Amino acid sequence: MSFPTSSRRGFLKTAVATGVSFSPLSLPDETAHVFLAGPYLQPPASNAMTVRWITAKPTYSWVEFGPTEALGQKAQSVKAGIVDANNRVHAITLTGLEPGKKYFYRIFSKEVVEFKPYKVTYGETIQSDILSFIVREAAGKQVSALIFNDLHDRPESIRHLCGLAGVNDRDFVFLNGDIFDHQNNEQQLIDHLLAPATKTFASRTPFLYVRGNHETRGAFRSDWADYFTFPDQRLYFDFTWGPVHFLVLDTGEDKPDAEPVYAGLVDFDAYRQEQARWAEQVMQSKAFKKAAFRVVLMHIPPQYSGDWHGATHCKQLFSPLFDKYKVDLCVSGHTHKYGVHPPVAGQHHYPVVIGGGPKDGNRTVIRLTADTRNLQLSMLRDDGSEVGKYAISSRS
Known part of the structure; x- marks a missing residue:
């Protein structure tokens, strides 16, 4: 799979469209570490929610969430003991949620500069604004x-x-x-x-x-x-x-x-x-x-x-x-x-x-x-x- 590099104009268009803020707040160059899309929510459940997004560079990514804007909980994607990293398309499921409750969340992506067998080198971390969703009741009457x-x-x-x-x-x-x-x-x-x-x-x-x-x-x-x-x-x-x-x-x-x-x-x-x-x-x-x-x-x-x-x-x-x-x-x-x-x-x-x-x-x-x-x-x-x-x- 090939991935196009986001241009400065394309970044600005996507940033305005998604409403996501970036840190540090500076215009990216052709290889900047930025969010390209998201976060967007995927199939609902009465006790879980999947959050997806795309970054311009390979990263280690996670979601912090909780019932208040203080967040307090962290979720990452783990498969067979391995934490997903060095990827650009992210999908992380928040579990243990309570039906009918509002949750706040924020996405994080830390750039993976180099991924060697015995050494991973990280770059900067970017984050979104704090966003929210309500966990709907799958077993409800409506x-x-x-x-x-x-x-x-x-x-x-x-x-x-x-x-x-x-x-x-x-x-x-x-x-x-x-x-x-x-x-x-x-x-x-x-x-x-x-x-x-x-x-x-x-x-x-x-x-x-x-x-x-x-x-x-x-x-x-x-x-x-x-x-x-x-x-x-x-x-x-x-x-x-x-x-x-x-x-x-x-x-x-x-x-x-x-x-x-x-x-x-x-x-x-x-x-x-x-x-x-x-x-x-x-x-x-x-x-x-x-x-x-x-x-x-x-x-x-x-x-x-x-x-x-x-x-x-x-x-x-x-x-x-x-x-x-x-x-x-x-x-x-x-x-x-x-x-x-x-x-x-x-x-x-x-x-x-x-x-x-x-x-x-x-x-x-x-x-x-x-x-x-x-x-x-x-x-x-x-x-x-x-x-x-x-x-x-x-x-x-």
């Missing part, structure tokens, strides 16, 4: 989330849509695919997602990433996932939060694997079949069955997405499972045509909600809330008007 999709390298949409929908009191945010046009390099991730998301919400509200077909394209496609934390360490996953069991699928590309544009470097048919087998096991589990609501997120919709190969394959594999195991709601993107599609007898027994985007007048943000009795969804267009809603009552 859930509140925002869902974005198909931003396609338009970072200004993050701030705009969050401003319309309100993000501060949400348990988490879903990025439901195609946040980018394709994967170029690390700087693209920083400029078009991590910096604007951190400034807007991600330093205090965690997000989960649902891969879209455009995230599978470009020279950086295999490196993309290294910058995010996924439940179960894979791109498809499930979890229960409050009354909702969420099931996330990675729908892959929209054209046949043999298409010349893929140069023989994809195998999504087998990958989707693998997920269908896994999804059926999840749907047979106690956690799925006893949840008040069962919600699927997948970038390519299982209905209303045309007859290209990827969409057709998703419909063939997943729609019968959704019917059989009584999925309550499927939320997707991909088509750039926002809409709420209720169940249709003989076609699908679950509602399909599709977000819009990415152009002005077609961008959407979806608000999803639920308690033990009711689930409500509202979709806002970028002018603030509500362009779709759906309500479901619990079967129990």
